[in-house]
Amino acid sequence: MTNITLAHGNGGVENNELITNIFYSAFKNEILEKSEDAAVIENGNLAFSTDSFTVSPLFFNGADIGKLAVCGTCNDLAMMGAKPKYLTCSVIIEEGFEVEQLEKIVASMKEELAKNEAIVVSGDTKVVPKGSVDKIFINTTGVGEIQYKGISSNNITTDDMILVSRDIGAHGATIFAAREGMDMSTTLKSDCNSLYPQVKALIDSGVKITALRDATRGGLSAVLNEWAKQSNVCIEVEEDKIPVSDEVKGICEMLGFEASNLANEGTFVLAIAKDDAQKAIDVLKKFPEATNAAIIGKVTDQYEQKVVLNSAWGTKRFLETPTGELLPRIC
Amino acid sequence: MTNITLAHGNGGVENNELITNIFYSAFKNEILEKSEDAAVIENGNLAFSTDSFTVSPLFFNGADIGKLAVCGTCNDLAMMGAKPKYLTCSVIIEEGFEVEQLEKIVASMKEELAKNEAIVVSGDTKVVPKGSVDKIFINTTGVGEIQYKGISSNNITTDDMILVSRDIGAHGATIFAAREGMDMSTTLKSDCNSLYPQVKALIDSGVKITALRDATRGGLSAVLNEWAKQSNVCIEVEEDKIPVSDEVKGICEMLGFEASNLANEGTFVLAIAKDDAQKAIDVLKKFPEATNAAIIGKVTDQYEQKVVLNSAWGTKRFLETPTGELLPRIC
Incomplete structure (x- = not known):
């Protein structure tokens, strides 16, 4: 008898194994096997994606579970070049939860929906007895209209450069700090x-x-490794080009984390045709949240399905998919 | 400070209040306000619906949480005349849950997906620490292709008859019996x-x-009351025409339930044009699970937005929307 462990939800190695062995093997179909951020359906016109949110604490510096639930699903659609259009919202609430907190969460959702010009068109509300759920879990599932066809994690070649839209690890570090009661000044x-x-x-x-x-x-490490495998390429990243804020660096040093393994909830990795890479950076930098956007690496065929991290001192190491128990209830 | 109670998830009065006051008022839009079983999107071509499943016990006579999760969402699509096509599957699993049980649940999902000729195209897997969730919760969200346009709970008139597809209350009675450890012979x-x-x-x-x-x-009572309100009609039902199995009657008598308030997971109510009502019954009766399909009532303008139950002895009473704490974690 095998049992599910927290590592099975880490966004890394064990999580991938669980998904592949249990879900993909049962639900086998071409769309699912593409392992994109969102499924492409209806002749390539619509993207469709789901996410459940279990984050703890519910409210944290920069967002709450409501904002997270809208961003998470809308972002998965956006990653397929789709404009988020319709969302469903399904909540499981613990008996005794305060209505005022629920109202705050729903208000955050509303605000974030407006930014996406998306609407919630279907919902479900379950209330379960005390102890059956910790406060509130939210599932959002979205349908988006694809504006740019052909985006796929399976098509990356040596003609692409690897970019990141901003400094990494802020969400993971924030949740960790909040949970540990670290100084929030x-x-x-x-x-x-x-x-x-x-x-x-x-x-x-x-x-x-x-x-x-x-x-x-699973952070940047998970994405790069997924891409290296899915596109059968080697991704070479320059460590000193990866933007990391001083605050995140501090948390990482204190606790022995790697910023590249920390979760993000508004940071994306891009594979962009070489000739357009700098232009993409210029476009991103116009957004206040993306002023740290950077080209961090290139695609090669040096190793099969590997991610290589080049340090500023000329050393090289493989950046591996995160493994083990990372932070549960991060999103 | 108000708190959420189990009654807020009962499918009845309090549940409607919560949905209306918190969710509808924030997410306000035409599609949501129609309160259909599934949202109609993309120029009336697609139906879109979500449901989270928290049933306890996970395995019960006739089904398990996996079958339920596929039926529940596919049925919501079907109720809008849509062929279920694409599903997402998002699971929240408690650390320590047995992989074998997960495999059984996923196998049930697979079997039921095949019956609907639907596929799971996107998923999410969260694992949370012990005590944060009771075993496993599943969300499914589906997109279906509408085959028959114009089905709506807002369009019922006195030209319609009210039908039910089979004997009512079996799911609610089964879960109750299972939870109380009642004789399963x-x-x-x-x-x-x-x-x-x-x-x-x-x-x-x-x-x-x-x-x-x-x-x-909320069972048959909830549906009929929702329809009476949404279509602004009176629905008159003949009590002795409502099919109830002896087993369900037994549980109801023993425990003081009304079969019409008990949850169903494969039983539907129909408003069908008078002239076609008998033909619809004939069609349904060809299905082994629907041999008890029956015309149970008619639509009148006798009372505003009310459901009247006529007994075999000529007495009349209003059938009200269920209220209070029904059975939590029924689905």
Whole structure:
């Protein structure tokens, strides 16, 4: 008898194994096997994606579970070049939860929906007895209209450069700090944010987009490794080009984390045609939240399905998919 | 400070209040306000619906949480005349849950997806620490292709008859019996079942369908009251025409329940044009699970937005929307 462990939800190795062995093997179909951020349906016209949110604490610096629930699903749609359009909202609430808190959460959702010009068209509300759920879990599932076709994590080639839209790890570091009751006088806050406006600006600018992925659970390391495997390439990243804020660096040093493994909720990785990479950076930098956007690496065929991290001192190491128990209830 | 109570999830009065006051008032839009079983999007071509499943126990006579999760969402699509096509599957699993049980649940989902000729195209897997969730919760959200346009709970008139597809209350009675450890040598089992085949047969037969709704939480009473309000009509039902199995009657008598308040997971209520009502019954009766299909009432303008129950002895009473704490975690 095997049992599910927290590592099975880490966004890394064990999580991938669970998904592949249990879900993909049962639900086998071409769309699911593409492992994109959102499924492409209806002749390539619509994107469709789901996410459940279990974050603890519910309210944290920079966002709350409501904002997170809208951003998370809208961002998955945006990563397929889709404009978020329709969302469903399903909540499971613990008996005794305060109505005022629920109202705050729903108000955050409303605000973030407006930024995406999306609407909630269907919902479900369950209330369960005390102890059956911790406060509130929210599922959002979204349908978006694809504005730029062909974005795929399976099509990255040596003609692409690897970019990141801002400094990494802020969400993971914020949740960790909040949970540990660390001093909140710091400016550290979650990057939780809706990404469609940035994606739209990229599309409108005419740059050739190969792949986009928001670096949630498992962080930058997970995305780069997924891409290396899915596109059968080697991704080489320059460590000193990866933007990391001082606050996140501080938390990482204190606790022995790697910023590249920390979750983000408004930061995405881009594979952009070489000739357009700098143009994409210029487009992103117009957004106040993306002033740290940077080209961090290139795609090569040096190793099969590997991510190589080049340090400033000329050393090289593989950046691996995160493994083990990271932070549960991060999103 | 007000707190959420179990009654807020009962599918009845308090549940409606919560949905209206918190969610509808924030998410306000035309589609949501129609309060249909599924949202109609993309120029009336697609139906879109979500449901989270928290049922306890996970395995019960006639189904399990996996079958329920597929039936529940596919049925909501079917109730809008839509063929279930794409589903998302999002699971929240408690640390320590047995992989074998997860495999059984996923196998049930697979089997039921095949019956609907639907596929899971996107998923999410969260694992949370012990005590943060009770075993496993599943959200499914579906997109279906509308085959018969114009089905709506807002369009019922005195030209319609009210039908029910089979005997009512089996799911609610089964879960209750299972939870109370009552003797399982009875033939009582959940009605949990995929309804699209029955809906397709109705569409193919050419009957004029006004409204369909599966009688889940809150049971037949909730559906009829919702319809009376939404279509601004009076619905008059003949008590002795409502099919109830002996097993369900037994549980109701023993425990003081009304069968019409009990949840169903494979039983639907129909508003069908008078001239086609008998034909619809004939179509339904070809399905082994629907041999008890019956015309149970008519639509009048006797009272505003009320449901009248006529007993066999000539007495009349209003059938009200269920209120108070019904059975939590019924679905």
